[in-house]
Amino acid sequence: MQVPAPVEYERARSVEDALALLERRGPEARLLAGGHSLLPMMKLRLARPQVLIDVNELSDLAYIRVEGGDLRIGAMARHRDLLESPVAWEHFPIMREAETVIADPLVRNRGTVGGSLCQADPNEDLSAVFAALKAQAVIRSTSESRVVSMDQFHQGPYTTAVGPAEMLVELRVPIRPGSGSAYEKVERRVGDWPVGAAGAFLRLDAGRVAEAGIGLAAVGAEHFRVPAAEESLVGEEPVEEAFTEAGRLAAEGCHPVTDQRGPADYKRHLAYELTRRALRRAAARARGEGDQPCR
Amino acid sequence: MQVTMTVNGEQVTRDVEPRLLLVHFLRDDLGLTGTHWGCDTSNCGVCAVWMDGEPVKSCTVLAAMASGHEIRTVEGLEREGQLDPVQEGFIQEHGLQCGFCTPGMMMTARYLLDRNPHPTDEEIREAISGQICRCTGYENIVRAVRWAARHAAAGQAREEVSAP
Structure with missing residues (x-):
């Protein structure tokens, strides 16, 4: 049976109340929102706050x-x-x-x-x-x-x-007019963390990429980004070659580790391929080509 | 600390430790053992109950967080001695073998049907995707929910079941 260690509980009634409680109770106090990360960590003693400040009423x-x-x-x-x-x-x-x-x-x-x-x-x-x-x-x-x-x-x-x-x-x-975005994730089963995942945002202006954002999860990208991959797209036409080059730079610029979800080289491949797929769909949306819902 | 909440329409007040999980509060303090307790990690979903009308995993909610709120458990599915169509559906379609996941499955099934009376198989599978069954391969659970969808009102379900 996994239960959290003894802890005190306070319920915040407003943002001001939560902030005042945090200040009063010091650094061993933690805000408790949905609890679906913090409570499991408390059960495993990976987190051991002295007091929980419940913000669910906010x-x-x-x-x-x-x-x-x-x-x-x-x-x-x-x-x-x-x-x-x-x-x-x-x-x-x-x-x-x-x-x-x-x-x-x-x-x-x-x-x-x-x-x-x-x-x-x-x-x-x-x-x-x-x-x-x-x-x-x-x-x-x-x-x-x-x-x-x-x-x-x-x-x-x-x-x-x-x-x-x-x-x-x-x-x-x-909110940026002329933009599109998409997310691609490979997971082993429903509800799991990604083996690898990539999100893409593109803003087009006069048929060229004016702004690009690529977010990577689970592949060891610093700040979840690879700026070189984003920069490679700016000024380019949103075409397959540009997406492939951005995917290559994304894979090169991340630092995946081998774990139970997969080997590092596979995760690097996912960074490449999922970046390309996400960019492709983001560009289609930016051009107004249907909304291509994911399911 | 003292917690007060409404469980299956009845107000209850107890003294608890702040670290007490809702699933243990329901089972150990209130004796409502219909809610099962499984993985402890919010993966398996056997502990699903409704909180303010929405299904949640009660192993990952503190009893303290539920104070002032409304909880519905599997014991609250039956109405005036009549099984909910979802419960009848699980009987009719053999939606269980060991029964461990069943209370949680029925709570999310009822929630789904309240919002979407005629779900597709895919919608049923999505609704129960946070819950694990190791017996049925899910097929009979989906059939049970479909059965309940076809027999919307509890009275109607009872009549059909008892018809010769």
Whole structure:
């Protein structure tokens, strides 16, 4: 029987309340959102906070809406909210495509977007999605609110820019006309982490790539990105040769390790092939060629 | 700490440790052993219950988190002595062998049918994709859910079953 070690429990009634509790209870306090990463880690004693601050009542942080030219996603939006959000699908099909293959319906009912990003597991699909989209993260403390890029947010495996007395409250993704996005994942079975996964974002202008984002999960890409692969696309026509070159650079620039999900060379192959596939579909969407839903 | 929640329509209050998982609260504190306890890692789904009307894995929710909320377990499927069509479907189509995954499967099946009364086989399989069955190969579970979809109202199900 796996149960967490003894822990204290506090329930936050508002963002301000959560931040005040974090400040008062010190660095051994942890925010508890969906709990689908933290509670299993507590059972295994990989995490051992002294106090949990439950933020599940903060339904005012569960929004997904367009504001100020951005898609804004509250940190407490559940995976299912993002999966089913028409506005997310309209602007960033990559989100629904990733959510379709994240965990399973029951886990998606509880797990949150903010919790997934703060867990910063190197296998995490949404981290790759938001990296590809060049999103920004809004982090709050009792005294300030700051906005960081995803590169700044992801500091390494299981490490983010969110400090002990801070809370991720929102993700912002700039909406860019003429763009398309897609997500490709290979998993061993439903609900598993990827063996490898790639997300792509392309903005086209006058028939050429004006902006490119590639997010890779589970293949050891620093900050979930390979900038050289993205840069290789800018100014090019969105054609097969360009996608292949970006795929080659993505495979070259990541650092997969052999584990129970597969050997490193296979994962490198996935980085190559899934990058090409995602780019192909992102480009088709950017050109307005149907919406090509993933299922 | 004290937790108060509604379980199958009845309000319950207990003193618990904050680290107590909802699945153990239901089984050990309330004696509702219909909810099974399996992998402990939110993979197998035998512990599925509804929280505020949505299926969740109760091994990965603290009883403290459920305080103030509404829980429905497999014991709450039957209404006034009548089995839910989903329960009848599992009987009619032999949707179980060992029965370990059955309570969780039935909770997600009921949830699916409430929102989508006529699901395709693919939709049924997606709905139960967070739950593992090692006996049936899922085929009879899908048939059981289809049976329940064909027999929407509990009374209707009962009549058909008892007809000669």
